[in-house]
Amino acid sequence: xxxxxxxxxxxxxxxxxxxxxxxxxxxxxxxxxxxxxxxxxxxxxxxxxxxxxxxxxxxxxxxxxxxxxxxxxxxxxxxxxxxxxxxxxxxxxxxxxxxxxxxxxxxxxxxxxxxxxxxxxxxxxxxxxxxxxxxxxxxxxxxxxxxxxxxxxxxxxxxxxxxxxxxxxxxxxxxxxxxxxxxxxxxxxxxxxxxxxxxxxxxxxxxxxxxxxxxxxxxxxxxxxxxxxxxxxxxxxxxxxxxxxxxxxxxxxxxxxxxxxxxxxxxxxxxxxxxxxxxxxxxxxxxxxxxxxxx
Numbered sequence: 001x002x003x004x005x006x007x008x009x010x011x012x013x014x015x016x017x018x019x020x021x022x023x024x025x026x027x028x029x030x031x032x033x034x035x036x037x038x039x040x041x042x043x044x045x046x047x048x049x050x051x052x053x054x055x056x057x058x059x060x061x062x063x064x065x066x067x068x069x070x071x072x073x074x075x076x077x078x079x080x081x082x083x084x085x086x087x088x089x090x091x092x093x094x095x096x097x098x099x100x101x102x103x104x105x106x107x108x109x110x111x112x113x114x115x116x117x118x119x120x121x122x123x124x125x126x127x128x129x130x131x132x133x134x135x136x137x138x139x140x141x142x143x144x145x146x147x148x149x150x151x152x153x154x155x156x157x158x159x160x161x162x163x164x165x166x167x168x169x170x171x172x173x174x175x176x177x178x179x180x181x182x183x184x185x186x187x188x189x190x191x192x193x194x195x196x197x198x199x200x201x202x203x204x205x206x207x208x209x210x211x212x213x214x215x216x217x218x219x220x221x222x223x224x225x226x227x228x229x230x231x232x233x234x235x236x237x238x239x240x241x242x243x244x245x246x247x248x249x250x251x252x253x254x255x256x257x258x259x260x261x262x263x264x265x266x267x268x269x270x271x272x273x274x275x276x277x278x279x280x281x282x283x284x285x286x287x288x289x290x291x292x293x294x295x
Contacts, residue, residue, distance in 0.1 A: 008048045010272045012231065014038050018052040018272075019234065019263050022106070028144065051271045060111065061268070062118035067091065069121045071114070074128075076168045079160025084131040084138050086114050088121035089174055096176035098294025099169040101162075101194075102129040103187030105267070108139030108146040112269045113184075120182070123287050125294070126175050130165050132158055132190070150186065159197050162190060166198045178202045178294040180222075182286060183209060185264060195222045203293035205286050208235050208263050211242040217249035224253040225289045227282045229261035229275070254289075258282065 014035060021031035035045040064071065071088040086109060090097075100120050104113040109131040120127040133139045135157055136149050162181075169179045180203035183191035188209020195204040196212055201222040208228055224246070228236055239255065246253050258265060258278035265275040266282060 008039070008044055008051065010048055010051060011038065014048060014052065015231075015262055015272055019232075022147070048272075052273070053270065060115040060118070062115060062122055064114065064118070066118065066122075069118050071118060071121075077164055078134060079157060079164045081135060083161055083165065084134045085109070085165070086117055086129040086131075088117050088127045088129075090121050090124060093124070093174065097124060097126050097174055098290065099126040099128070099172055099175040099179050100290060100294070101165055101169060101179065101181040101191075102127055103162075103181060103183035103190045103194075104129060104132070104139075105184050105264070106147050106150045106186035107143040108133045108149070110139065110143060110146070112267060116184075119283075123291070125180075125290065126169065126172055128165065128169055130161065132161060134161070158190065159193055162194045163198045166194070166200050170200055176294070180204065180290050180294050182290070183207065184266060185209065192224075195220045195224060198222075203290055205289065207266055207282070208232055210235065211238040214241070214245040217245045217251060220246075220249065220251045223289075223293050224251065225286060226253060226255045227266075227286075228255070228257045229263050229265045229278070230257050230259035231261060232263040235263060256282065256285065 017034045032045060036042050039045040039048055069088050069090055071086060074085055074087045075082050102117045102120055109129055113129050117127045117129040131139050133149055136152060139146050166179050169175060170177055179201055181191045181194055182205040184207045188206040191204045191206045192209055192212045195201055196216045196219045199221050204222045205225045261275040261278040262273045264270055264273045266279045268274045
C-alpha cells in the first residue's frame with residue numbers, strides 16, 4: 001500500500017505533457033485531462049501538477065537582500081518604448097566589469113530569474129534581466145497569464161528591445177563595454193536571435209533554446225555556448241542542422257548535451273525537471289565562458 005505522504009511517481013510522459021502545455025498548443029484543461037490519464041486519478045494528477053510546475057516560493061540561491069550584491073528595478077530606453085528590468089551589481093567590485101543580459105523563460109521576469117541574475121552578478125558581472133513583456137505592461141504575478149502574453153508579443157519588437165538592451169549595458173558606467181547574454185527556454189531562443197541582430201554582442205549562452213534560421217547564421221559575431229538536455233527531443237531535433245549551419249558560417253561555438261536531463265534542467269524551482277548535476281556542470285561552464293569572453 002502506498003503511504004499517504006509518499007512522493008507521487010513522475011514519469012517522462014508526464015514531463016513531456018507538461019512541456020507541451022508550457023511551450024506548444026496544449027491548454028490547461030487538456031493538460032490536466034492528459035495528466036489524469038497518466039497518473040491514474042484526478043487526485044494523483046492534482047498532486048503531481050505542482051511538482052511539474054515551477055514553485056515561486058522556492059528559496060532563492062542568492063537572497064534579494066544579500067549584502068554581496070545590490071539589485072534595483074530600473075527603466076531604460078527600449079527599441080521604441082520604455083523597457084523595465086532588474087539590474088544587479090556586485091558590491092565589492094574591482095575595476096570595470098563584463099556585463100551580462102539574463103533573458104527569462106516564457107514566464108517573464110519572475111523571482112527565479114531575479115535570483116539567477118543575482119547569481120550572475122555574484123560571479124563578478126554587471127547583470128541585467130530585461131522584462132520583455134514591458135510592451136504589454138510588464139510581467140504579471142500570475143505565471144499562466146504571463147505565458148499567454150508571449151503569443152501577443154511582436155517578434156520584431158522583442159529583437160529591437162534586445163538590441164537596445166545591449167546598447168544600454170555597453171555604456172554602463174561600471175561595465176567594460178563588453179556584453180554577453182544568457183537565456184533559458186524562450187530566452188535561449190531570444191539569445192540566439194540577439195546574436196544575429198546585435199553585432200556588439202560578444203558572447204551568448206543558450207540553455208535548451210530554439211535554433212534560428214540558417215540564412216541568418218553569417219550575421220553572428222558572438223561566440224556561442226549551447227546547452228541541451230538529453231531528453232528534450234523537441235528542441236534537440238534541430239541541433240545537428242544548427243551545428244552544420246554554424247560551421248558553414250565559421251561561428252565560434254560549443255555544444256553540450258546533458259544525458260538524462262530534461263528541458264528546463266537548470267530551473268531549480270521545478271522539482272520534477274531540475275537536474276542538479278547537469279545544472280551545476282552547465283553553470284560552471286557558463287561562468288568560465290563568460291569570464292573568458294567578457295574580460
